Amino acid sequence: MTDTSAIIDSTTRRTAFVLAGGGSLGAVEVGMLQALLDWGETPAFMVGASAGAINAAYFAADPTRAGADKLERLWCVLRRRDVFPLNLSSVLGLLRRRDYLVDPDALRRLLEQHLPYRRLEEAAMPIHIVASDMLTGHEVLLSSGSVIDAVLASTAIPGVFPPVQVGARLLVDGGVANNTPISTAVKLGATRIIVLPTGFACALNQMPRGAIARAMHALSLLVSRQLVHDAEQFAGGRVELRIVPSLCPLETSPYDYSMAHALIAQAKACTRQWLDDGGLDGAAVPMQLHEHHH
Numbered sequence: 137m138t139d140t141s142a143i144i145d146s147t148t149r150r151t152a153f154v155l156a157g158g159g160s161l162g163a164v165e166v167g168m169l170q171a172l173l174d175w176g177e178t179p180a181f182m183v184g185a186s187a188g189a190i191n192a193a194y195f196a197a198d199p200t201r202a203g204a205d206k207l208e209r210l211w212c213v214l215r216r217r218d219v220f221p222l223n224l225s226s227v228l229g230l231l232r233r234r235d236y237l238v239d240p241d242a243l244r245r246l247l248e249q250h251l252p253y254r255r256l257e258e259a260a261m262p263i264h265i266v267a268s269d270m271l272t273g274h275e276v277l278l279s280s281g282s283v284i285d286a287v288l289a290s291t292a293i294p295g296v297f298p299p300v301q302v303g304a305r306l307l308v309d310g311g312v313a314n315n316t317p318i319s320t321a322v323k324l325g326a327t328r329i330i331v332l333p334t335g336f337a338c339a340l341n342q343m344p345r346g347a348i349a350r351a352m353h354a355l356s357l358l359v360s361r362q363l364v365h366d367a368e369q370f371a372g373g374r375v376e377l378r379i380v381p382s383l384c385p386l387e388t389s390p391y392d393y394s395m396a397h398a399l400i401a402q403a404k405a406c407t408r409q410w411l412d413d414g415g416l417d418g419a420a421v422p423m424q425l426h427e428h429h430h
Contacts, residue, residue, distance in 0.1 A: 149376075152326035153179040156316040156359060157186025157291075157309070158334025159352045159390030163211045165191050165332040167403025168380045170204045175411050177330065181262035183321045185310030187334065189265045189290035190247075193283055196259035197252050210250060211396040219243055219393070220296075220348060236298040237348070240288055243297075247284050256283045265290050266320055268312035270299045275313035277320060278302065293355075296348055311355060316363040318370060318377065328376040330416075331367075335382025336360045337389055339430040349391035356390045360425045367421045378415070380407055381422035385430045 153172075155165050165188060178199070184192030194207045221242045253259055257280045265278040267289040278286040281302065289300035289307035299306040314320060321329050336356040344353050363379070370377050383402055388395045 149327050150180045150325055151177070151328040151330065152321040152324065153182045153192075154316060154318055154321050154329055154331045155182065155184040155188030155192050156331065156333045156363065157188050157311045158336070158356050158359060159187055160216075160393045160396070161334035161336075161356065161386075161388065161390045161399070162187030162191055163396040163399040164334055164383055164403035166204060166208050166211055167400040167405075168332045168407045169195065170201065170208070170400075171404050171407035171411060172330065172332075172380070173201045173204055174408070175416075177416075179261070179330070180326070181264065181324065183264045183266065183317050183324065184290070185266040185315050185317055186291050188316075188332070189287050189310060192263050192265070193247075193251060193259075193287050196261045196263040199261040208400055211400065214246075214393055214396060216391070216393045217242070218246055220391075235295075237296050240292070240297050240300075243291070244284060244288060247287055251283060254283060256280050256286060259283070264320065264324060266310035266314055266317045267292075267300075267302075267307040268310055268314075270294070270306040270308045273313055275310075275317070275320070276302075276305060276307055293351070296351070311359060315355075315359045316366060318363075318366045322370070322375055326375065329378070331363070331377070331379040333360070333363055333379060333382045333425060334390070335384065335386055335424060337386050338424075338428055339385035339387045340389065341387075344389040344391060346391070349389055352390040357427075361427065364421055364425050371419060371421075377419055379422055379425070380415070381410055382424045384424035 182192040195203055220238050265286040267276045269276050285300055285302055290310040292308045294308045299308050344350055
């Protein structure tokens, strides 16, 4: 296979970081990001979907190593209740036939508290958020307008969170249409794409308990399979595609927010080793993303 990096003029190279979704496993993207920044990689723009949209939005506020460290500190104090506050109102909502389970107000408050800008076009680095049209399932790219609404839309797991109205459309989780938006980055003009995947819990010894936990586990499996498919589709093209290996073996459920510190540290160390081993020189899809178990 021809290495496309050899045919892309370095003076016209435009690198995009693409951040995938994966619930609490989004923490691994922070460690990957820190290692890439230490290596000297700086994206021209970022594309995020679902949990990757949260990371992209925060990092775009301060696209430096210091900004990545701030993101790490946020992840390390984040708890499940900050994202999925299940309480009496959730039960009452179901009894009243509400069409979603979790009130998004907690996540909205978290975003409003920590994001220093309010519109996507005000970010220090260009950022693009992927959501999905609830009616058609089509991908919707958000590059301007409210960053809070864009992130809430991109993370609105159908049935768990309510859809978010942006313009005339009701939008839901970006993972429905394109959870690892490689094709989106290509359309936006990237000549070089570095994908930061969350991976999946390949070493769980039993199914997660609870409807949301099981749904998120299933979604993480689907995301990884779709990423492998998309990577193979773009292999050998004029876009230089590099995928950072996800953690493996991994026992953490994407619904478990208590392991962020360990996930970030492990991802940082593994990404540094991958970089030292010449990971950015090869276009192979990491074996960790292929379907497997332990």
